[in-house]
Amino acid sequence: MSEIKFVQTHCAVQGCKTTVFNKGLSTLLHQFPTSVDMRNKWLVILRSKCASVDWLRSKICSKHFENKHFDHQRKLKETAIPTLFPGSSSSSTTKKVTKVAENSPRDKIDRMLNTLTQAEITDDIRNTMRMIKIPDNFSDCVGDNLQCIPDTPVEAQLMLLIKKQDHLITRLKQVVMQNKKHVEVLQKNLEDIRTSKKEMEQSIESYKYIVKCLQEKHATLEEQIEILTAVESR
Numbered sequence: 514m515s516e517i518k519f520v521q522t523h524c525a526v527q528g529c530k531t532t533v534f535n536k537g538l539s540t541l542l543h544q545f546p547t548s549v550d551m552r553n554k555w556l557v558i559l560r561s562k563c564a565s566v567d568w569l570r571s572k573i574c575s576k577h578f579e580n581k582h583f584d585h586q587r588k589l590k591e592t593a594i595p596t597l598f599p600g601s602s603s604s605s606t607t608k609k610v611t612k613v614a615e616n617s618p619r620d621k622i623d624r625m626l627n628t629l630t631q632a633e634i635t636d637d638i639r640n641t642m643r644m645i646k647i648p649d650n651f652s653d654c655v656g657d658n659l660q661c662i663p664d665t666p667v668e669a670q671l672m673l674l675i676k677k678q679d680h681l682i683t684r685l686k687q688v689v690m691q692n693k694k695h696v697e698v699l700q701k702n703l704e705d706i707r708t709s710k711k712e713m714e715q716s717i718e719s720y721k722y723i724v725k726c727l728q729e730k731h732a733t734l735e736e737q738i739e740i741l742t743a744v745e746s747r
């Protein structure tokens with residue numbers, strides 16, 4: 514069907530940079546096994562190693578398989594399972610590296626940032642930006658393609674980056690505001706519908722009451738119709 518359209522061009526393992534374009538001759542991108550049993554084994558292992566995994570489309574590169582999993586033609590054996598995940602904390606060879614990263618200042622900042630809400634971070638960025646001075650010749654440093662011209666001082670390069678981020682934040686805020694408004698309109702419509710439903714229910718109740726009264730009075734059928742028509746035409 515449309516399978517060809519969706520063929521993945523990159524390795525699904527998180528942090529792995531292998532793609533069909535850069536993989537080189539010795540590396541291959543492997544599809545999930547056809548055997549359900551093996552496929553499930555792969556899925557269990559890969560669930561925690563991939564941002565998203567889809568056994569029909571996702572591909573895993575040769576770098577995640579030990580040599581014993583290949584035959585003499587460098588073909589993946591049917592019993593092969595991915596076990597090598599460099600950079601992942603479960604690999605013993607990279608445990609030390611991860612530990613250092615955990616204590617690195619950058620990681621500490623990331624952890625602290627995770628404790629703040631989006632609004633708090635946005636406000637903080639805005640406040641910091643107010644204190645940053647735009648370089649005098651800033652607009653001369655930026656070309657028509659919104660890139661910095663060669664030899665632009667780092668200061669101006671950073672300023673452009675900040676400007677772009679600020680612009681993006683503003684746009685995202687606008688989208689959020691618009692969505693909020695849409696939700697408000699939908700809620701208002703829902704309320705209106707509820708009100709008119711209530712009104713309809715009330716008028717049904719009053720009709721029922723009228724019918725009941727008429728029947729109690731033992732009015733003839735002709736009289737009932739006459740009275741109901743009079744009520745309706747009001």
Ligand SMILES: [Zn+2]
Pocket residue numbers: 524525526529530531573574575576577
């Ligand atoms: Zn890979």
